[in-house]
Amino acid sequence: MISSxxxxxxPINYIILLTxxxxxxxxxxxxxxxxxxxxxxxxxxxxxxxxLFFSLLILNFIVKRNKITxxxxxxxxxxxxxxxxxxxxxxxxxxxxxxxFLLLAMRRLISVRSLKDIRVKIxxxxxxxxxxxxxxxxxxxxxxxVYMAINIYEPKNxxxxxxxxxxxxxxxxxxxxxxxxxxxxxxxxxxxxxxYMFDKxxxxxxxxSSKLALxxxxxxxxxxxxxxxxxxxxxxxxxxxxxxxxxFILGLLLKVFITTPGNYPIMxxxxxxxxFLAKYVxxxxxxxxxxIVLMLSIFIPFMVFFIGLVIG
Numbered sequence: 491m492i493s494s495x496x497x498x499x500x501p502i503n504y505i506i507l508l509t510x511x512x513x514x515x516x517x518x519x520x521x522x523x524x525x526x527x528x529x530x531x532x533x534x535x536x537x538x539x540x541x542l543f544f545s546l547l548i549l550n551f552i553v554k555r556n557k558i559t560x561x562x563x564x565x566x567x568x569x570x571x572x573x574x575x576x577x578x579x580x581x582x583x584x585x586x587x588x589x590x591f592l593l594l595a596m597r598r599l600i601s602v603r604s605l606k607d608i609r610v611k612i613x614x615x616x617x618x619x620x621x622x623x624x625x626x627x628x629x630x631x632x633x634x635x636v637y638m639a640i641n642i643y644e645p646k647n648x649x650x651x652x653x654x655x656x657x658x659x660x661x662x663x664x665x666x667x668x669x670x671x672x673x674x675x676x677x678x679x680x681x682x683x684x685x686y687m688f689d690k691x692x693x694x695x696x697x698x699s700s701k702l703a704l705x706x707x708x709x710x711x712x713x714x715x716x717x718x719x720x721x722x723x724x725x726x727x728x729x730x731x732x733x734x735x736x737x738f739i740l741g742l743l744l745k746v747f748i749t750t751p752g753n754y755p756i757m758x759x760x761x762x763x764x765x766f767l768a769k770y771v772x773x774x775x776x777x778x779x780x781x782i783v784l785m786l787s788i789f790i791p792f793m794v795f796f797i798g799l800v801i802g
Contacts, residue, residue: 496563496784499554503563507570508543514573515539518580522799525581538583541590546570548593549761553768556600558730564768567787572760574791575701577798579757584625589757591622592632596737596761599639600730608644609653612636616657626755627682628747631740635733642729686747697801701794702745702756709738709763716769731769738762 496503519525519535527535546566552558553565579585595618598611616636623629633654640650662678669675713735720727741759748755767787774780 496567499550499561499563503566504547504550507546507563507566511542511546511570511573512539514577515542515580518577522577523581535583538586542580542586545586545590545593548590548597549764552593552597552600553765555597556603556730558600558727558734558765559768560772562768562772564771564784565764568764568767569760571787571791572763573757574795575705576754576756577795579754582752582754582757584753585755585757588622588625588629588755589760591618591625592629592737592758593761594618595622595632596635596733599635599733602639602643603730605643608647609649612640612650612653613657615639616654617661620658620661624681626744626748626753627684628744629758630682631743632737634740635736638736639733642732697798701798705763706742709759709766712770713738713766716766716773719773720769731766734762734765738766 519527546569549569550563550566554561559565573580595615598615598618602608602611616633619629619632619636622632636654637651644650666675666678669677717728717731717735720731738759741756741762744755744758771780771783771787774783
């Protein structure tokens with residue numbers, strides 16, 4: 491039943507998942523963590539929720555436009571379920587915003603494989619990554635993916651290698667002019683400090699450390715199985731999956747670099763994790779087994795969420 495429902499891309503799928511995110515978002519804020527906001531804060535939180543909605547739609551657009559997976563809704567389903575596993579991420583507006591702009595960057599980078607307008611796409615992707623770094627300074631490490639894409643698809647053209655530098659310079663000049671007008675020229679020096687913010691109390695928590703460890707191990711295994719199964723696919727698909735795998739690794743590094751109370755950047759790994767989970771499920775040929783896997787994929791996040799409520 492689940493495989494047949496989410497095995498297609500129908501408007502009802504989006505409506506159900508977006509409605510669930512809407513209810514769950516406010517449930518996390520008002521019920522679980524007992525937050526209280528004034529009018530302005532409530533408007534800002536609503537805007538962040540809208541950005542989260544767009545993130546889900548952009549993820550689906552990337553998957554369908556580049557044919558990374560088949561014609562189904564598994565990727566957005568898994569993205570939504572990961573929010574259940576890590577509900578704290580919904581409290582961190584920076585995490586939502588950073589994830590959104592990184593998705594915009596990946597939308598351009600993954601489309602580089604068409605070998606059309608490569609420099610424009612690289613330029614655009616770099617701009618979005620720099621914008622994402624406004625929310626987490628360490629997000630600049632995603633520039634590694636930009637240069638990986640250049641190296642994979644068209645490394646012999648020198649202009650491709652210079653395009654990211656031009657994009658960084660462009661954002662810096664525009665941003666600095668805006669900061670001058672706002673009389674906040676110190677922002678760049680205060681924000682881009684690249685401090686190693688490691689909070690050991692997060693990892694000393696049995697629930698947090700166990701959940702994170704199982705998440706990393708589980709996605710790593712799924713990633714490995716996916717590469718083994720698509721090993722004979724075309725170069726374009728394998729190269730795209732390599733880029734997505736690097737996104738997951740860089741997301742984990744970002745999590746390690748920024749582990750302080752109030753910051754939960756693990757959401758930036760949800761996109762690559764959802765892709766690999768979707769690829770794994772669609773590779774299951776037997777319908778009964780696929781149905782069981784999907785049922786577990788929904789049951790386990792809810793179970794983890796409720797266990798967290800009881801223990802927390």
